[in-house]
Amino acid sequence: MDMSFHDLIKRDREARKHEQFEGTFLDYLERLRDEPGIVMLAHERLYHLVTRDGIEIIHTEDDPRLKRIYGNQTLKRYKFFKNDFFGIDQTLMEIVRYLHSATMRGEESRQVLYLVGPVGSGKSSIMESLKHALEQAPPIYALKDCPMHEEPLHLVPRHLRKDFEQKLGIKIEGELCPICRYRLKNEYQGRFEDFAVETVDFSVRSRRGIAVVPPVDPNNQDASVLVGSVDISKMDLYPEDDPRVLALNGAFNAGNRGIVEFIEIFKNEVEYLHTIITATQEKSIPSPGKSSMIYFDGIILAHSNEAEWNKFKSDHTNEAILDRIVKIEVPYCLELDQEVKIYQKILKKSNFKAHIAPHTIEIASMFAVMSRLAPSTKVDPLTKMRIYNGEEIVEKDAIKKIDIQELKDEAEREGFTGVSTRFIMKALDNALSESDHNCINPIQIMEALIKAVRAAELADDEKKRWLHLLQDVIKNEYHRMLEKEITRAFIHGFQEQAESLFNNYLDHAEAYVTRSKTKDENTGEELEPDERFMESIEGQLGITGTAAKGFRHDVTAYMFSVLRNQGEINYRSYEPLREAIEKKLVASVRDLSRIITRARVRDQDQNEKYYAMVEEMKNNGYCDHCCNVVLKYAANNLWKD
Numbered sequence: 140m141d142m143s144f145h146d147l148i149k150r151d152r153e154a155r156k157h158e159q160f161e162g163t164f165l166d167y168l169e170r171l172r173d174e175p176g177i178v179m180l181a182h183e184r185l186y187h188l189v190t191r192d193g194i195e196i197i198h199t200e201d202d203p204r205l206k207r208i209y210g211n212q213t214l215k216r217y218k219f220f221k222n223d224f225f226g227i228d229q230t231l232m233e234i235v236r237y238l239h240s241a242t243m244r245g246e247e248s249r250q251v252l253y254l255v256g257p258v259g260s261g262k263s264s265i266m267e268s269l270k271h272a273l274e275q276a277p278p279i280y281a282l283k284d285c286p287m288h289e290e291p292l293h294l295v296p297r298h299l300r301k302d303f304e305q306k307l308g309i310k311i312e313g314e315l316c317p318i319c320r321y322r323l324k325n326e327y328q329g330r331f332e333d334f335a336v337e338t339v340d341f342s343v344r345s346r347r348g349i350a351v352v353p354p355v356d357p358n359n360q361d362a363s364v365l366v367g368s369v370d371i372s373k374m375d376l377y378p379e380d381d382p383r384v385l386a387l388n389g390a391f392n393a394g395n396r397g398i399v400e401f402i403e404i405f406k407n408e409v410e411y412l413h414t415i416i417t418a419t420q421e422k423s424i425p426s427p428g429k430s431s432m433i434y435f436d437g438i439i440l441a442h443s444n445e446a447e448w449n450k451f452k453s454d455h456t457n458e459a460i461l462d463r464i465v466k467i468e469v470p471y472c473l474e475l476d477q478e479v480k481i482y483q484k485i486l487k488k489s490n491f492k493a494h495i496a497p498h499t500i501e502i503a504s505m506f507a508v509m510s511r512l513a514p515s516t517k518v519d520p521l522t523k524m525r526i527y528n529g530e531e532i533v534e535k536d537a538i539k540k541i542d543i544q545e546l547k548d549e550a551e552r553e554g555f556t557g558v559s560t561r562f563i564m565k566a567l568d569n570a571l572s573e574s575d576h577n578c579i580n581p582i583q584i585m586e587a588l589i590k591a592v593r594a595a596e597l598a599d600d601e602k603k604r605w606l607h608l609l610q611d612v613i614k615n616e617y618h619r620m621l622e623k624e625i626t627r628a629f630i631h632g633f634q635e636q637a638e639s640l641f642n643n644y645l646d647h648a649e650a651y652v653t654r655s656k657t658k659d660e661n662t663g664e665e666l667e668p669d670e671r672f673m674e675s676i677e678g679q680l681g682i683t684g685t686a687a688k689g690f691r692h693d694v695t696a697y698m699f700s701v702l703r704n705q706g707e708i709n710y711r712s713y714e715p716l717r718e719a720i721e722k723k724l725v726a727s728v729r730d731l732s733r734i735i736t737r738a739r740v741r742d743q744d745q746n747e748k749y750y751a752m753v754e755e756m757k758n759n760g761y762c763d764h765c766c767n768v769v770l771k772y773a774a775n776n777l778w779k780d
Contacts, residue, residue: 159278159337159338160278160280160336160337160338161283161335161336161337161338162335162336163332163333163334163335163336164291164294164331164332164333164334164335164336165332165333166336167280167291167336168307170280171307171309172306172307175307175308175309177279177280178290178292178307178309180242180244180248180312180436181396181397181398181436181437181438182238182241182242182248182438183241183242184273184276184279184396185238185269185272185273185398185438186235186238186239186241186242188219188272188273188275188276189217189219189220189235189238189269189272190217190219190235191219192217192218192219193217193218194215194216194217194218195215195216195217195218196213196214196215197213197214197215197216198213199211199212199213199214203531204529204530205529207526207529207530207531207543208474208527208528208529208543210544214228214232215228215232215235216228216231217231217235219268219272220268222484223264223268223484224261224264224265224268225472225474225477225478225480225481225484226472226473226474226477226478226480226481227260227261227469227470227472230265230467230468230469230470231265233467234252234265234467237250237252237465237467241438244312247465249419249420249422249463250419250463250464250465251415251419251439251440251441251463251464251465252438252439252440252441252465252467253404253440253441253442253443253464253465253466253467254266254440254441254442254467254468254469255442255443255444255445255448255466255467255468255469256442256444256445256468256469256470256471256555257444257445257470257471257555257556257557257559258444258559258561259471259559259560259561259562260469260470260471260559261469262442262469263402263442265469266400266440266442269398269440270343270349270398270400273341273348273349273397273398274340274341274342274343274349276341278338278339278340279338279339279341279348279396280336280337280338281336281337281338281339281396282294282319282334282335282336283334283335283336283337284322284335285316285318285319286316286318286367286387286388286392287316287387287392287393287395287396287433288339288347288348288395288396289313289315289316289319289395289396289434290313290396290436291334291336292309292311292313293311293313293314293315293319293434294315294323294331294334295311295331296331312436313422313434313436314434315434316387316433316434317382317385317426317428317430317431317433318382318383318385318387319334320382321381321382321383322334341397346388346393346394347393347397348393348394348395348396348397348398349393349394349397349398349400350390350391350392350393350394350397350398350399350400351390351400351402352364352365352390352399352400352401352402353402353403354402354403354404354406354407355407355411362389362411362414362425363389363427364389364390365389365390365391365411365414365424366387366389366391366392366414366424366425366426366427366433367385367386367387367388367389367392367427368385368386368388368389368427369384369385369386369427369428370384370385370386379428379429380428380429380430382428382430384428385426385427385428385430386427387427387433389424389427391414391418391424391435391437392424392433394437395435395436395437396436396437397437397438398437398438398439398440399418399437399438399439399440400440400441401439401440401441401442402442403442403443403444403447404441404442404443405443405447405448405450405451406443406447409451409454409456409457409460412460415439415460415463416459416460416463417432418435418437418439419439419463420463422434422435422436423435441464442469445555448466468555470553470554470555471507471511471554471555471557471559472507472508472554473508473511473512473527473553473554474508474527474528474529475501475504475505475508475524475525475527475528476528476529478504478507478508479500479501479504481504481560482500482503482504482560482563482564482567483500485560485564486500486567491567491571492577493571493574493577493578493579494577494578494579494762494764494765495578495579496578496579496580496581496760496761496762496765496768496769497624497759497760497761498581498617498620498621498624499579499580499581499583499584501581502581502584502585502613502617503563503566503567503584503588504563505524505613505616506558506563506588506605506608506609506613507557507558507560507562507563508524508527508528508557509521509523509524509608509612509613510557510558510605510608511553511554511556511557511558512524512527512550512553512557513549513550513553514604515546515549515550516549517541517545517546517549518541518546519612520608520612521612521616523546526541526543526546527543527546558605562591562595563588565591566584566587566588566591567579567584567587569587569590569591570583570584570586570587573587576764578762578764578765579765580765580768580769581617581621581769582768582769582772585609585613585614585617588609589606589609589610592605592606592609593606618776618777621769621772621773621777622773622777624756624759625752625756625769625770625773625777626721626725627721627755628752628753628755628756628759629748629752629755630721630724630725631751631752631755633724636724637710637720637721637724638709638710640676640710640720640723640724641709641710641716641720643672644672644673644676644694644716644720645694645695645698647668647669647670647672647673648668648673648691648694648695649695649698650667650668651668651670651673651691652691652692652695653695656668657669673687673691674687675723676716676719676720676723677690677719679718679719679720679722679723679726680715680718680719680722690715694713694715694716697712697713698712698713753766753770756770
């Protein structure tokens with residue numbers, strides 16, 4: 140039975156009641172004795188939140204595809220990021236390594252975490268995910284009504300800290316803010332054990348433990364945005380050095396114990412950023428009045444684009460801030476499979492309800508990735524994209540020798556230029572808005588991308604390169620994909636012939652490898668393996684000579700392995716052999732295929748074949764509309780005389 144709204148609200152309220160705490164500092168100490176883990180500094184807390192869902196350790200030697208991309212590295216994939224970020228595993232590993240290092244309270248706990256990369260590479264999204272992690276965190280214990288939500292252990296006097304640390308088994312770090320110091324003396328008469336303690340949640344909207352600093356007008360950069368101000372309305376009531384005149388509502392005050400995020404940090408004047416120097420190295424920030432420095436425990440996150448970073452670091456007078464920065468690059472995704480997942484994620488989270496024909500997202504992703512890859516003297520753009528995707532390239536012997544690292548060394552800043560994910564998403568939106576049906580297909584997305592590139596503000600040579608990718612490279616690749624898909628759908632009606640070719644090839648290959656003979660099913664006569672027949676299959680993949688002998692050994696070994704594991708064997712079992720058989724069948728039915736896709740008048744047999752093909756394409760993800768569109772497109776663009 141579904142839970143009513145009233146029951147849902149009641150259950151949530153009861154659950155939250157158990158998390159809430161309000162008592163004295165002495166009560167807090169009793170709880171701390173039972174749960175010493177509730178005391179964490181900001182970096183440690185965020186590290187635990189990011190890693191608590193689990194870490195997947197991947198040894199690339201166990202995964203041929205990943206080994207081709209990353210070599211012999213060990214990858215760590217964090218389940219926290221799993222459903223939101225794709226193709227930037229190394230960047231995420233660096234971020235978590237920084238957090239882990241900072242939990243040790245070493246030098247990196249006193250550094251700014253700075254993300255740099257091109258627009259739309261995911262910098263802001265990473266920041267949002269980290270802030271969201273804090274908002275989902277269990278409440279923290281803080282001094283009641285403290286503007287900085289500070290750790291209650293700051294109440295413990297210096298001379299007692301060693302005893303408290305031994306009893307509790309923890310390290311006490313930090314000092315009371317001026318306002319709580321005043322309250323301790325005047326409201327509690329120094330009886331720190333009676334000071335009120337409560338639990339508080341992290342919240343972006345309420346500026347509790349999470350503060351965001353947008354770029355400030357260069358003509359009006361007021362440090363009070365960062366450290367608070369003096370409340371002028373109280374100046375008539377209290378002396379100027381009285382803590383009661385302080386309004387500790389700056390970003391560092393609000394973000395204490397959590398995160399302070401600087402958006403486009405280097406759009407600010409450097410003088411405005413001087414607070415970062417003491418906030419990182421000394422873990423303290425200036426008081427807006429005449430009080431002493433204020434203890435700060437927080438993670439300073441910052442991000443900007445590469446141009447602003449290069450401009451900032453080129454000025455030697457910025458060395459003090461540069462020395463306090465851990466720079467992590469966030470490039471564009473360069474793996475096709477991962478790029479596809481990015482758009483699938485975005486579309487899933489949107490209200491995009493249109494039908495998307497097969498290969499539409501893949502074609503858009505191909506353009507995105509290829510636009511980011513630097514031209515190479517070693518390989519063409521399509522082959523380079525496949526190599527970066529971890530695919531095993533077997534078309535040409537020379538390509539086998541090309542190592543991905545050679546290509547990366549050839550273009551060191553690869554992944555920092557090209558189209559952004561936003562560019563692709565706009566093209567998808569435009570393709571849908573121009574469609575008369577609630578459906579988009581690869582032909583439409585190519586047209587939308589060509590239109591977008593022509594309208595973009597680009598250098599002439601870059602625009603020419605991108606148009607070449609769309610109008611030639613990607614278009615030809617789509618033709619290949621479409622031809623393969625249509626003929627496979629057509630061949631679906633020729634499955635018996637495919638199985639017959641497969642079984643014959645397997646019999647002859649096995650006899651060849653084992654140096655035995657085959658037996659004619661009709662006459663029972665023992666015959667030598669038919670090499671001409673095998674070559675007619677292998678030739679479809681361009682495999683000849685010694686390579687053909689190796690191929691026969693590979694096929695036979697694979698089939699024996701499948702049998703040993705009680706697997707099912709059919710012509711689809713071994714992908715290279717399946718492709719060769721289908722190509723041979725395509726060659727024999729190509730003329731009929733052309734008639735079926737192009738003829739306006741068909742006989743009954745042709746109609747049956749045609750509708751069987753259409754049904755198979757619909758089983759593969761096409762709707763009636765896009766199936767009709769791509770078949771008409773194929774009739775006009777494929778199998779031309």
